């Protein structure tokens with residue numbers, strides 16, 4: 001199995017007190033985190049987000065993408081719903097890593113889109129893997145998920161590792177003038193489902 005559960009603690013946030021569970025992947029050396037909020041009956045679908053690390057958006061307030069806004073909104077929505085989970089997966093830059101993402105941003109500053117930049121660097125558009133989520137979800141007692149995402153390919157990749165996704169919940173936040181082209185590329189090239197109507201925040 002790809003990841004090992006290590007320890008749990010409380011995580012107080014502006015939206016409420018989550019429980020935080022740490023996992024280690026001995027093969028990659030990556031440390032992944034699961035947050036849980038409230039309680040659920042085993043076997044019932046649970047609202048949640050499977051979030052890929054974006055240091056720039058999640059921690060450094062970048063407006064180049066929508067990651068930080070999605071992270072905050074997901075945590076807020078989970079707390080408001082009274083129950084839910086968030087898996088924070090350490091696969092920065094869709095799996096190419098932080099420094100390569102900065103290289104990709106440099107190419108994007110010169111006109112490439114997010115996919116072209118990856119390809120110019122010799123990477124596929126999306127190198128993420130989801131095999132670690134099955135043991136993480138099992139540990140926190142979840143077998144069926146209502147997944148907050150705009151990415152149907154991610155839904156399929158998650159189903160492919162044996163997780164039942166019973167519903168896709170759109171998570172369209174954070175559109176601004178710096179990420180307009182990026183979000184457009186995600187919807188036209190990467191297949192993300194974005195409707196103009198749902199965008200809000202930082203316009």
Ligand SMILES: Nc1nc2c(ncn2[C@@H]2O[C@H](COP(=O)(O)OP(=O)(O)OP(=O)(O)O)[C@@H](O)[C@H]2O)c(=O)[nH]1
Nearest residue numbers: 052053054065091092093094104114149150151154
């Ligand atoms: N290589 C690369 N990675 C990026 C870029 N912008 C954001 N990322 C990474 O993309 C990942 C998030 O993936 P997204 O494609 O934004 O969204 P998603 O997870 O597929 O779908 P949602 O669930 O709708 O957010 C994070 O790991 C970010 O670090 C970029 O321009 N180039």
Ligand SMILES: [Zn+2]
Nearest residue numbers: 054057065067
């Ligand atoms: Zn981002």
